[in-house]
Amino acid sequence: MSQIQIRRCEEADWPAVWPLLRATFEAGDTYAFSPDSTEAEIHAAWMEAPRATYVVRDGEGPVLGTYFIKANQPGLGSHVCNCGYVVAPEAQGQGLASAMCEHSQREALAMGFLAMQFNLVVSTNERAVRLWQRLGFEVVATLPRAFRHLRLGLVDAFVMFKTLG
Template identity: 45%
Template sequence: MINSTQIRKATKNDFDSVWEIFKEVIKTADTYVFDPNTPKEDLNKNWFAPYMDTFVAIDENQAVLGTYIIKPNQIDLGNHIANCSYMVNPKYHGKGIGKLLCEHSIKFAKEKGYLAIQFNIVVSTNLAAVALWQKFGFEIIGTTPKGFRHKTLGLVDTYIMYKEV
């Protein structure tokens, strides 16, 4: 783990750094539903929309190591459950950044008044993510058979994961 990592709210000044992570993560087409050819301007609606809170993990030099969003899982009568998405710069995989982002999101969800966090689509073959979320107490509450078009494996199952906060 990188000891000096801090997590703070993202600003528009972080846009390009977040884009670099987003672009690297989605280009593999193995963990996220975003088209690998998603244009940069779509990051505004996918990661910086007004209804979501966006955070970045930064090192002592203010370099962005990872990012996450938290938003209501549904509108109106379903807005008491949060939904989150996390991305870590591939150069920093295995350094504990995802763990820090998850810890922060759980704390933030409580502070914001959410009762739980639900991940609507966790790709079943993303074993590291599934194991990390389970370590934090998320349970698989449902499976969508063949819910994801994996770039190399074809159709694979996805999980719905849930945790009360």
């Protein structure tokens, strides 16, 4: 990676973002989205519902990752945000998830969020669990058999939390 850039996602980025999301969700091992979710459903969840969505590129190259920020709850819980991150398979292991998470924490603080919560971190996604812990997130709850992994069946999921600032 020479010069990664993280910037706000624009509608013109969607044709590059959608295949990354579709492949990730079809795998059925890290996200609760149904593997057969439609493009319209995922567009609404990833582009319309969040407060902001971002893309990662290496210079003018293809989209290598994307993430969103949204309030985890409405009203009295809206000071805690939630994020979701996806890295293209060919870019995994190169620090993009870490860069996106660090970027998202700065953006969240600038938006007025006081904490960040991940609601359903699949326990078998050990690489992500280790990364989030390295970046200061704690497992605050284990949800027994809360995720229907397409290959492994029912597995635990974690709620992970970090106070920002």
